[in-house]
Amino acid sequence: MTTHLVWFRNDLRVTDNRALHAACEDPQARIIAVFIATPEQWKRHEMAPRQAMFIYQHLQVLQHALAERGIPLHYHQCDDFADSVAWLKDFCKAEKVESLFYNKQYEINERQRDVALEKAVCGSVVCQAFDDSLLLPPGSVTTGNGEMYKVYTPFRRAFLSRLTESDSRSLPAPQIREHTGKVVIHPLMPFDYPLEDIGDDFAVGEEAARNQLRRFCREQVQDYLSQRDLPAAAGTSSLSPYLAIGVLSPRQCLNRLRTECPQVLEKTDSGAFGWLNELVWREFYRHLIVAWPKLCKHQPFLEWTDNVRWRHAPDDLQAWKEGKTGYPIVDAAMRQLNTTGWMHNRLRMIVASFLVKDLLINWREGERYFMSQLLDGDLAANNGGWQWGASTGTDAAPYFRIFNPTTQGERFDKAGRFIKAWVPELSDVPERDIHQPHRWAEKYRRVLDYPLPVIDHAQARKDTLAAFEAAKNRSD
Numbered sequence: 001m002t003t004h005l006v007w008f009r010n011d012l013r014v015t016d017n018r019a020l021h022a023a024c025e026d027p028q029a030r031i032i033a034v035f036i037a038t039p040e041q042w043k044r045h046e047m048a049p050r051q052a053m054f055i056y057q058h059l060q061v062l063q064h065a066l067a068e069r070g071i072p073l074h075y076h077q078c079d080d081f082a083d084s085v086a087w088l089k090d091f092c093k094a095e096k097v098e099s100l101f102y103n104k105q106y107e108i109n110e111r112q113r114d115v116a117l118e119k120a121v122c123g124s125v126v127c128q129a130f131d132d133s134l135l136l137p138p139g140s141v142t143t144g145n146g147e148m149y150k151v152y153t154p155f156r157r158a159f160l161s162r163l164t165e166s167d168s169r170s171l172p173a174p175q176i177r178e179h180t181g182k183v184v185i186h187p188l189m190p191f192d193y194p195l196e197d198i199g200d201d202f203a204v205g206e207e208a209a210r211n212q213l214r215r216f217c218r219e220q221v222q223d224y225l226s227q228r229d230l231p232a233a234a235g236t237s238s239l240s241p242y243l244a245i246g247v248l249s250p251r252q253c254l255n256r257l258r259t260e261c262p263q264v265l266e267k268t269d270s271g272a273f274g275w276l277n278e279l280v281w282r283e284f285y286r287h288l289i290v291a292w293p294k295l296c297k298h299q300p301f302l303e304w305t306d307n308v309r310w311r312h313a314p315d316d317l318q319a320w321k322e323g324k325t326g327y328p329i330v331d332a333a334m335r336q337l338n339t340t341g342w343m344h345n346r347l348r349m350i351v352a353s354f355l356v357k358d359l360l361i362n363w364r365e366g367e368r369y370f371m372s373q374l375l376d377g378d379l380a381a382n383n384g385g386w387q388w389g390a391s392t393g394t395d396a397a398p399y400f401r402i403f404n405p406t407t408q409g410e411r412f413d414k415a416g417r418f419i420k421a422w423v424p425e426l427s428d429v430p431e432r433d434i435h436q437p438h439r440w441a442e443k444y445r446r447v448l449d450y451p452l453p454v455i456d457h458a459q460a461r462k463d464t465l466a467a468f469e470a471a472k473n474r475s476d
């Protein structure tokens with residue numbers, strides 16, 4: 001009997017999984033699956049212990065879902081990608097694997113690993129790789145010259161026109177394989193990696209993720225444009241942790257959106273289109289890391305920005321990490337991140353701007369810290385977000401665009417509901433003063449157990465503009 005092996009990586013689902021589906025198309029084949037944990041590699045990639053836990057929990061769900069279909073999931077742990085290639089080669093030999101199926105990952109180390117594997121098993125195992133984690137594969141949306149777009153809006157235009165021609169149907173979960181005996185489920189050993197509790201905010205499992213998607217597209221997406229920037233409103237889908245580890249596919253998102261809002265592509269001023277736009281940003285950043293692999297190595301897209309003389313300010317960096325900068329919206333956001341592993345998009349933009357443009361600290365520090373905390377940590381989106389905020393990326397905010405953290409708070413958390421939820425020291429401060437609590441405390445002679453601002457925004461703004469301009473001049 002032919003043996004097909006499905007290698008799961010960041011596609012931890014049985015529904016709409018292209019590699020799994022393709023392997024199961026052969027009704028006679030024996031199908032086995034594998035997941036390889038690589039803790040040393042994860043450490044190098046700064047994977048958050050919470051994300052490791054989320055993966056571990058989903059692996060258990062996956063193991064059961066596969067077993068119900070007659071597919072055993074093998075689990076192995078080794079140090080890094082190089083070790084995983086060597087182990088997989090031996091495993092294929094021992095299990096007499098003829099074909100190996102996997103979904104592509106686009107980050108540079110992952111791509112190099114897959115090239116090494118294909119070379120290692122060449123001649124004995126046929127490898128079949130699938131574009132699964134994106135709506136359109138990298139390299140398929142290009143300018144007239146065949147190059148990747150550097151600017152988002154024309155990319156989106158070209159992307160949407162290609163999307164209508166492409167096959168983006170979701171595939172069903174594989175049928176139960178009647179000819180296979182009952183699969184014994186062996187408990188999975190926890191990863192040899194710090195694992196942190198993820199709380200109750202994100203239910204575990206594909207079904208939970210799909211239910212959340214359905215609910216969002218039915219009940220909330222219409223209001224997306226008016227709610228998406230308000231951190232106190234829960235106006236976004238909160239699906240990013242599932243998308244990041246592949247519990248949900250972008251095709252499932254698109255198809256559910258189309259089912260609930262059939263006019264999504266025509267009604268460009270609708271909430272549904274606004275949400276689709278965010279899914280296209282996700283695609284944009286993944287296409288970018290393939291076109292410019294240096295982004296995976298944390299190099300700036302705009303090389304001149306490497307001439308910026310960043311401040312070495314460990315205390316300020318620590319205050320930012322802990323949510324003790326004295327700027328209420330920044331502190332509330334960082335505490336949300338530290339406690340839940342998730343942060344609202346508007347707040348990610350505000351805290352990134354604050355670290356880079358107020359504290360003048362190298363954006364890579366922020367990028368790294370985010371990865372170490374985020375449940376939805378994703379190299380392409382995180383790097384893209386940081387390089388956007390730091391003005392070092394393609395189609396980034398211009399360097400002279402500097403958010404004022406106080407007015408950002410006033411605009412997007414006017415009554416301070418979000419701030420009060422995360423910064424209890426400010427619970428007595430009235431709404432109208434919540435964004436400048438020390439001014440209030442001084443006026444009414446109140447004692448506040450809350451840090452003074454670590455930096456004066458007006459002065460910081462001037463210093464940052466000067467630092468970026470000097471860097472630009474040095475590169476001319």
Ligand SMILES: Cc1cc2nc3c(=O)[nH]c(=O)nc-3n(C[C@H](O)[C@H](O)[C@H](O)COP(=O)(O)OP(=O)(O)OC[C@H]3O[C@@H](n4cnc5c(N)ncnc54)[C@H](O)[C@@H]3O)c2cc1C
Binds near residue numbers: 238244283
């Ligand atoms: C500095 C910074 C760092 C970021 N780091 C990450 C990260 O590590 N992982 C991550 O998934 N997103 C990251 N983002 C993008 C964005 O903030 C999150 O995807 C979003 O907040 C997730 O919440 P949601 O699922 O409710 O999003 P929704 O608004 O419901 O959007 C739907 C989906 O679209 C995708 N998406 C939305 N906005 C973006 C965006 N700007 N860029 C790329 N994809 C997007 C996500 O997959 C998201 O789940 C970052 C943004 C910034 C500014």
